[in-house]
Amino acid sequence: MTKVNKTPLFEPFEQGGLALKNRIVMAPMTRSFSPGNVPSEKTVEYYQRRAANAVGLILTEGTCVGHKAANGYPNVPYFYGAEALAGWQKVVDAVHREGGKIMPQLWHVGGVRIDCLEPDDSVPAYSPSGLLAPQKPNGRVMSQADIDAVIAAFVAAAVNAQELGFDGIELHGAHGYLIDQFFWEQTNLRTDKYGGDRVQRTTFAVELIEAIRTQVGPDFPIVLRYSQWKLQNYNAKLADTPAELEQFLLPLVAAGVDIFHCSTRRFWEPEFAGSTMNLAGWTKKLTGKPTITVGSVGLDGGFVDESKRGMSARSGTSIEQFELIEQSLAGGEYDLVAVGRCLLQDPEWVHKLKDKNFEAMQAYSAEAMKTLY
Numbered sequence: 001m002t003k004v005n006k007t008p009l010f011e012p013f014e015q016g017g018l019a020l021k022n023r024i025v026m027a028p029m030t031r032s033f034s035p036g037n038v039p040s041e042k043t044v045e046y047y048q049r050r051a052a053n054a055v056g057l058i059l060t061e062g063t064c065v066g067h068k069a070a071n072g073y074p075n076v077p078y079f080y081g082a083e084a085l086a087g088w089q090k091v092v093d094a095v096h097r098e099g100g101k102i103m104p105q106l107w108h109v110g111g112v113r114i115d116c117l118e119p120d121d122s123v124p125a126y127s128p129s130g131l132l133a134p135q136k137p138n139g140r141v142m143s144q145a146d147i148d149a150v151i152a153a154f155v156a157a158a159v160n161a162q163e164l165g166f167d168g169i170e171l172h173g174a175h176g177y178l179i180d181q182f183f184w185e186q187t188n189l190r191t192d193k194y195g196g197d198r199v200q201r202t203t204f205a206v207e208l209i210e211a212i213r214t215q216v217g218p219d220f221p222i223v224l225r226y227s228q229w230k231l232q233n234y235n236a237k238l239a240d241t242p243a244e245l246e247q248f249l250l251p252l253v254a255a256g257v258d259i260f261h262c263s264t265r266r267f268w269e270p271e272f273a274g275s276t277m278n279l280a281g282w283t284k285k286l287t288g289k290p291t292i293t294v295g296s297v298g299l300d301g302g303f304v305d306e307s308k309r310g311m312s313a314r315s316g317t318s319i320e321q322f323e324l325i326e327q328s329l330a331g332g333e334y335d336l337v338a339v340g341r342c343l344l345q346d347p348e349w350v351h352k353l354k355d356k357n358f359e360a361m362q363a364y365s366a367e368a369m370k371t372l373y
Contacts, residue, residue, distance in 0.1 A: 007326050008023065008325075008326050008329035008330045009022060009023050009024060009322075009325065009326060009329065009337065009353070009354075010022045010023070010354055011023065011329075013056070013290075013335060013336060015221065015258060015259060015290050015335075016219055016221060016258060017219045017220070017221065018057075018101070018167060018168060018221045018258075019101075020056040020057050020101055020336075021054070021056050021099070022054065022056040022350070023056060023329060023335065023336050023337055024054075024055055024056045024057075024336075024337055024339060024350055024353075025055070025056060025057045025058075025059060025292055025294075025336050025337065025338040025339070026050050026055045026057070026058040026059060026338070026339065026340075026343050027059060027294055027338040027339060027340035027343075028059045028060060028061055028062055028105040028170070028172070028225075028340075029061055029340050029341075029344055030061050030062050030073060030076060031061055032073055032074055032075040032076060033046075033075060034075050034076060034077040035075050036083075037064070037071075037075070037076060037077055037078040037084060037118055037119070038077065038078070038083050038084045038087045039077045039084065039087030039088055039090070039091055040087065041090075043077070043087065043091060044087075044090045044091050044094050045094075047060070047091050047094065047095050047102065048091075048094040048095060048097075048098055049347040050100070050343060050347055051094070051095040051098035051099070051100025051102070052098040052100075052347075053347050053348050053349075053350055053351060054350040054351060054354070055100060055343065055350055056101065056336070057100075057101045057102070057103065057167070057336070058095060058100060058101065058102040058103070059102075059103055059104075059105050059170050059223075059261075059338070060077075060091075060102065060103070060104045060105055061076070061077065061105065062076065062105050062107035062172055063076070063077050063078060063079035063088075063104050063105060063106060063107060063157075064076055064077075064078045064079060064080075064107055064108070064109075065079060065080065065106050065107065065108055065150075065153040065154050065156070065157045066078070066079070066080030066081070066153045066156055066157065067108060067126075067149060067150050067153040068119065068120060068123045069108075069109075069113055069123050069124065069125060069126040069139070070107065070108040070109065070150075070153065071109065071113065071117055071118055071119070072109030072112045072113045072114070072117065072177075073109075073117070074117065074118070079104055079106060079157045079160065079161070080153070080156065080157060080160070085160055085164065088104065088164055088166075089164050089165075092164055092165050092166050093165070096165065101167040102166060102167055103161070103166055103167055103168045103169055103170050103221070103223065104157075104161050104166055104169060104170070105169075105170040105171075105172050105225070106154055106157045106158065106161075106169055106170065106171055106172065107172040107177065108150060108153070108154070108172075108177065108178040108179070109125075109177050109178060110125065110126065110127040110128075110177050110178030110179075110180075110181045111125045111126075111127030111128075111130070111131050111132045111133075111138050111139055111178075111181055111187065112125065112132060112176065112177060112231070113125035113126075113138075113139065114138075124138075124139035124140050125138045125139025125140070126139055126140055126142050126146055126150070126178075127139060127140075127141070127142065127178065127181050127187065128141070128142060128181050128182050128187060128188040128189070128190055128194065128195070128204070129141055129181075129187060129188060129189040129190060129195075131181070131187045131189075132232070133176070133186075133187070133230075133232035133233070134186040134187065134232070134233070136232075144192075147194070147204065150178070150208075151204075151207060151208045151211050152211075154171070154208050154211075154212060155208075155211050155212050155215050157169075158212040158215065158216055158220075158222075159215050159216065162216050162220050167221065168220060168221030168222065168223060168258075169212075169220075169221070169222060169223065170223040170224070170225055170261060171205075171208070171209070171212075171222065171223070171224050171225065172225055173205060173224050173225055173226045174225045174226050174227035174261075174263045175227055175229070175230060175231050175263065176230030176231045176232045176233075176236075179204065179205050179208070180226065180227070180230065182194060182201055182202075182203075182204040182205060183201050183202065183205070183226070183238055183248070184201075184230065184236065184238065185198075185201065186233075186236070187232075188201050198238070198239070198244060198247050198248050199247055199248070199251055202248060202251045202252060205224075205252060205255070206251050206252065206254075206255040209222060209224070209252065209255035209256045209257060210255050210256060212256070213255070213256035221258045221259065222256055222257055222258050222259075223257070223258065223259045223260070223261050223292070224252060224257045224259075224260055224261065225260075225261035225262075225263055226238075226260065226261070226262065226263065227262070227263035227264065227279075228264070228271075228279065229263075229264070229265060234265065241272065242272055242282055242285075242286065245282060245283070245286060246286045246287075249283060249286055249287050250286075250287070253287050253288075253289060257289065258289065258290070259289060259290045259291065259292065259335075259336075260280070260283045260284075260287065260289055260290075260291045260292070261291075261292040261294065261338065262278070262279040262280035262283050262291055262292065262293060262294070262334075263279075263294055263295065264278060264279050264280075264293070264294065264295035265295050265296065266295045266296050267280075267293045267294060267295035267296065267297055267321075267325075267337075268295075268321060268324055269295075277333060278293060278295075278333075278334075279293075280292065280293035280294075280333070280334035281293075281328065281333040281334055283334075284332075284333065284334055284335070290334075290335040290336065291334045291335055291336070292334070292335070292336040292337070292338050293325075293328070293334045293336070293337055293338065294337070294338035294339075294340070297321065297325070297337060297338070297339045297340070297342065298321065298322075298339060298341075298342040298349075298361075299341060299342065299364060319358060322353070325337055341364045342361070342364060344364070345362050345363070345364040345365065346361055346362040349361060349362075
């Protein structure tokens with residue numbers, strides 16, 4: 001029997017009540033494969049296959065909370081309503097039967113929503129300042145009553161996740177969607193308590209996280225995904241220096257975040273001049289909290305470079321990436337590594353990585369994403 005050398009990627013991870021068999025996380029990936037906004041039997045199979053093939057933690061595709069304007073894309077699964085929740089119950093049960101762990105990503109798209117979408121095509125976008133992007137109006141400015149309703153929807157979703165047996169939740173606070181629109185000074189122009197300086201702009205997220213923590217208790221993991229970049233501007237920054245990043249992060253830690261999922265387009269790129277650490281590394285250093293790194297892991301191309309066909313997880317560049325990941329994990333720079341498109345393409349990718357069988361890995365194809373389960 002061939003002995004495989006143990007690497008940091010395949011060491012267990014524990015944080016509070018969360019215990020994972022390895023450090024590999026399946027990143028959330030919106031696929032729009034849920035007609036009627038309900039997880040299907042194919043959805044169950046999709047997640048079960050990854051759990052059966054040794055993924056440490058699965059983060060689901062973005063799931064819409066129960067607010068009328070949460071949805072921004074067709075055929076996205078909801079995390080409210082009896083039928084959708086029954087579908088998610090089948091998913092979590094199937095993943096647990098395979099010995100896996102899973103969290104739903106709870107999502108509200110905010111100002112990104114366009115008209116003519118489920119569940120009611122007459123509902124406009126809701127956002128902090130009625131903006132899709134800087135100086136691009138879309139929809140309505142959220143009132144206090146709107147803010148209260150959205151927070152209540154997130155709380156209800158978190159409670160449902162706990163009752164269904166999920167292993168925690170992830171809040172989508174990245175990429176220019178609703179929570180991130182409150183964070184970003186160019187889409188949050190408010191003059192009330194939810195606007196203002198960097199710390200004040202965390203108020204919406206802080207209230208949301210505190211409300212969830214009150215309902216789910218101290219031991220149910222809350223992951224927050226955040227990013228500097230936005231779909232509206234890939235060069236956007238919430239913080240230009242480590243000191244500014246610390247100002248932004250500490251209120252979120254105090255509110256109850258257990259793990260930060262630090263979304264970057266390319267995980268190997270340093271976040272600030274004068275240091276080799278990426279966003280996940282700096283976040284852990286500044287907060288002391290565990291972090292997930294993510295961004296084109298195993299690929300030759302960057303996050304949005306779908307024009308390159310045949311982006312491969314078996315190139316020399318990728319092997320060097322894994323060496324960098326192992327060095328960073330061993331050095332305690334970050335704790336977990338989220339993988340998206342490679343796991344989408346190849347459910348057996350984790351086994352192949354453990355055996356260092358790079359040649360057997362299936363090369364990712366953007367076209368194949370339309371049919372992959």
